[in-house]
Amino acid sequence: MHALLTGPIFYLSSGVCIIGMVVRLYLYFKGLSWQLDRVAYKQYPVMGFKGAVRSIYKWLIPYGTYGWRSQPVMAAAFFGFHLGVVLIPLFLIGHNVFMAEKLGFSLFTISACTADILAWVAVASLFFLILRRLVLAEVRIMTDRKDWGVLLISMAPFMTGMLARYGVGDYSFWINAHILTGEIVLLAIPFTKLSHVFLFFASRAQLGMDFGIKRGGLKGTKMAW
Amino acid sequence: MPEGTLCNKKPVDTAQGITTLLADQSGKTYYQEMKSLEIDSDLLWKTIQNTCKSRIRTWLEICAHCGMCADSCFLYLANDRDPKQVPAYKIQSTLGEIIKKKGKVDNAFMLHAMEVAWAQCTCCNRCGTYCPHGIDTGIMFGYLRGLLYQQGFVPWEMKIGAGMHRVYQAQMDISSEDYIDTFEWMVEEYEDEYPGLTVPVDVEDADIMYTVNAREAKHYPEDLAEAAILFHIAGEKWTVPTKGWELTSLAMFAGDWAACKIQVQSVYDAMERLKPKRMIGTECGHAHRATVVEGPYWAGLKSGRPPVESIHYIEWLAEALRSGKLKIDPAKRIKEKCTLQDSCNYVRNHGLRDTAREILSYIVEPGYFIDMDPNRQHNFCCGGGGGFNGIGYFRKQRNVGLKVKRDQILATGATLVIAPCHNCWDAIRDLEEEYEIGIRWSFLKPLIIEMLEIPEHLKPVEEE
Ligand code: SF4
Ligand code: SF4
Numbered sequence: 001m002h003a004l005l006t007g008p009i010f011y012l013s014s015g016v017c018i019i020g021m022v023v024r025l026y027l028y029f030k031g032l033s034w035q036l037d038r039v040a041y042k043q044y045p046v047m048g049f050k051g052a053v054r055s056i057y058k059w060l061i062p063y064g065t066y067g068w069r070s071q072p073v074m075a076a077a078f079f080g081f082h083l084g085v086v087l088i089p090l091f092l093i094g095h096n097v098f099m100a101e102k103l104g105f106s107l108f109t110i111s112a113c114t115a116d117i118l119a120w121v122a123v124a125s126l127f128f129l130i131l132r133r134l135v136l137a138e139v140r141i142m143t144d145r146k147d148w149g150v151l152l153i154s155m156a157p158f159m160t161g162m163l164a165r166y167g168v169g170d171y172s173f174w175i176n177a178h179i180l181t182g183e184i185v186l187l188a189i190p191f192t193k194l195s196h197v198f199l200f201f202a203s204r205a206q207l208g209m210d211f212g213i214k215r216g217g218l219k220g221t222k223m224a225w
Numbered sequence: 226m227p228e229g230t231l232c233n234k235k236p237v238d239t240a241q242g243i244t245t246l247l248a249d250q251s252g253k254t255y256y257q258e259m260k261s262l263e264i265d266s267d268l269l270w271k272t273i274q275n276t277c278k279s280r281i282r283t284w285l286e287i288c289a290h291c292g293m294c295a296d297s298c299f300l301y302l303a304n305d306r307d308p309k310q311v312p313a314y315k316i317q318s319t320l321g322e323i324i325k326k327k328g329k330v331d332n333a334f335m336l337h338a339m340e341v342a343w344a345q346c347t348c349c350n351r352c353g354t355y356c357p358h359g360i361d362t363g364i365m366f367g368y369l370r371g372l373l374y375q376q377g378f379v380p381w382e383m384k385i386g387a388g389m390h391r392v393y394q395a396q397m398d399i400s401s402e403d404y405i406d407t408f409e410w411m412v413e414e415y416e417d418e419y420p421g422l423t424v425p426v427d428v429e430d431a432d433i434m435y436t437v438n439a440r441e442a443k444h445y446p447e448d449l450a451e452a453a454i455l456f457h458i459a460g461e462k463w464t465v466p467t468k469g470w471e472l473t474s475l476a477m478f479a480g481d482w483a484a485c486k487i488q489v490q491s492v493y494d495a496m497e498r499l500k501p502k503r504m505i506g507t508e509c510g511h512a513h514r515a516t517v518v519e520g521p522y523w524a525g526l527k528s529g530r531p532p533v534e535s536i537h538y539i540e541w542l543a544e545a546l547r548s549g550k551l552k553i554d555p556a557k558r559i560k561e562k563c564t565l566q567d568s569c570n571y572v573r574n575h576g577l578r579d580t581a582r583e584i585l586s587y588i589v590e591p592g593y594f595i596d597m598d599p600n601r602q603h604n605f606c607c608g609g610g611g612g613f614n615g616i617g618y619f620r621k622q623r624n625v626g627l628k629v630k631r632d633q634i635l636a637t638g639a640t641l642v643i644a645p646c647h648n649c650w651d652a653i654r655d656l657e658e659e660y661e662i663g664i665r666w667s668f669l670k671p672l673i674i675e676m677l678e679i680p681e682h683l684k685p686v687e688e689e
């Protein structure tokens with residue numbers, strides 16, 4: 001079982017994830033139309049690029065935009081959650097050892113202690129986000145099964161990983177469950193709302209180009225959206 | 226009855242058609258007929274497939290349903306935080322549903338979608354700037370309006386307005402002759418006060434080609450005279466075209482893209498014909514957006530810009546005051562608590578966030594200007610944008626929507642609201658009528674004329 005999960009299924013899910021992301025990003029940008037979107041993308045590549053970078057960069061900084069500052073608590077939970085779910089999978093030592101073995105390369109790693117802190121912050125933030133979804137009328141009205149599904153899929157490897165990490169019960173069971181759920185995430189990324197992990201950049205870049213070119217950018221006004 | 230005689234899928238493009246529609250008081254029959262208007266689902270779905278590309282589809286797909294856009298919408302706030310007014314909910318439950326159902330929606334759904342598209346969103350684009358994903362719901366509502374218009378589900382006034390642009394290339398039934406006559410007549414009225422005041426018609430190679438809002442010709446002709454006076458005193462070489470003088474676009478509010486093109490093309494043709502150095506439009510927000518910001522795309526101009534450089538009236542005013550072409554008598558500056566309505570259409574959506582403030586620095590005595598909170602690109606819609614002001618059918622909803630602006634103004638303590646935008650100006654007038662908070666409101670032109678220092682050579686000669 002372990003061999004299967006760390007062998008063919010791993011390669012398959014990583015492959016589907018990466019190819020899926022590349023194809024979807026390509027289709028996204030191919031589907032932009034200067035006349036339908038009413039943005040002269042190609043005429044002002046420099047302004048467009050600057051606008052896109054500004055829009056992405058500012059929104060990635062905690063409290064970097066008026067929007068984040070206007071909702072400080074939500075912003076804290078948002079960053080608390082996303083820092084954990086992005087940094088831990090990519091930079092945990094264990095993951096990088098695994099990657100070096102399977103893919104022949106590894107990334108920068110974070111210490112086990114940092115990873116623990118990030119993990120607990122993410123869990124606390126997640127708890128807040130779930131509560132928010134259950135309690136706030138303006139969020140509840142839109143929440144559908146897919147939203148819960150995505151939350152579940154993305155939290156499963158997290159939870160199983162924590163259980164393995166803290167040695168609750170049978171380690172090898174949790175680690176297999178962890179790998180399996182992790183692979184489910186990889187498979188889900190291109191096809192579900194989890195696509196936001198890469199389409200976020202596409203969507204922000206588009207709006208950044210819109211404001212960078214058409215809506216004020218050419219007038220020299222820099223607005224972070 | 227699938228297609229009504231008044232309410233149907235056909236745009237109005239004859240004077241007779243407009244007259245017939247107008248004869249139907251408040252659109253009573255029109256809305257009655259709409260209740261049995263059939264949907265052409267195939268056409269709807271085909272249109273979506275051809276025009277709804279990756280930008281909007283991705284927006285709809287990745288929306289996290291997080292509700293962070295809720296507080297940014299003035300209509301959500303004005304309606305006591307009704308969750309049905311959350312921007313993402315409004316668009317997902319209308320455009321999102323149409324796409325999910327591949328265009329197979331029924332009459333009741335379309336009636337509801339029409340109400341959401343015109344009475345629950347003014348396309349002010351504020352929510353788009355608060356969404357972490359950069360989802361601009363206002364743009365999607367603009368798109369939805371186009372789909373609804375195509376199916377005949379459009380408020381009566383909007384259908385008429387779009388028809389006006391098709392027939393008269395103006396939002397009202399004003400012919401070129403009427404327009405020029407009105408302008409000339411108004412200028413004559415002021416000739417004694419301002420000797421040499423004229424309205425240069427169809428002059429080629431002028432520095433400025435001036436365009437207006439047809440309402441000025443019909444209802445506020447003094448505005449035309451004021452524009453002439455200010456250009457005259459500033460010593461500008463300006464002109465007005467006999468054709469292509471209308472800056473506004475109710476067609477944009479209606480979602481009638483073909484009419485949008487006809488309208489802006491008439492202005493661009495005037496630019497090509499008269500070859501002015503610049504085009505300057507009157508104090509109107511949506512009109513600037515339509516002709517200067519969006520228009521080039523409707524007209525198929527790849528540069529994304531009108532044929533000649535086009536600026537908003539406040540840009541010209543700021544420049545004239547800065548360069549000393551217009552001089553203010555400091556003793557006559559405004560000494561009354563005043564505030565400014567930032568128009569979404571050229572502030573949030575065209576970056577002119579400091580221009581009006583520069584003008585105010587010349588014309589308001591220091592200490593008397595109080596900004597609204599929030600302001601500049603974060604300002605709330607006046608409450609009547611996107612055509613909302615003009616739709617009788619949704620008047621109640623519009624009046625509720627005015628509450629946010631009312632409270633913003635009240636918080637400043639100002640008694641004068643400066644509104645360099647026709648729509649905002651209307652909304653603030655209606656707000657005072659509805660809620661009586663004791664304010665007056667004004668465009669910039671009349672305020673500035675009152676405090677100008679007139680150069681000696683332009684003053685009337687005193688009779689002995
Ligand atoms: S539009 Fe943006 S802010 Fe609003 S719910 Fe969707 S993702 Fe959240
Ligand atoms: S564009 Fe403006 S009115 Fe429309 S939903 Fe967004 S904030 Fe509300």
Ligand code: SF4
Pocket residue numbers: 347348349510511567568569570571605606607608609610611646648649652
């Ligand atoms: S009327 Fe004025 S404030 Fe309202 S949407 Fe239009 S520009 Fe904005």
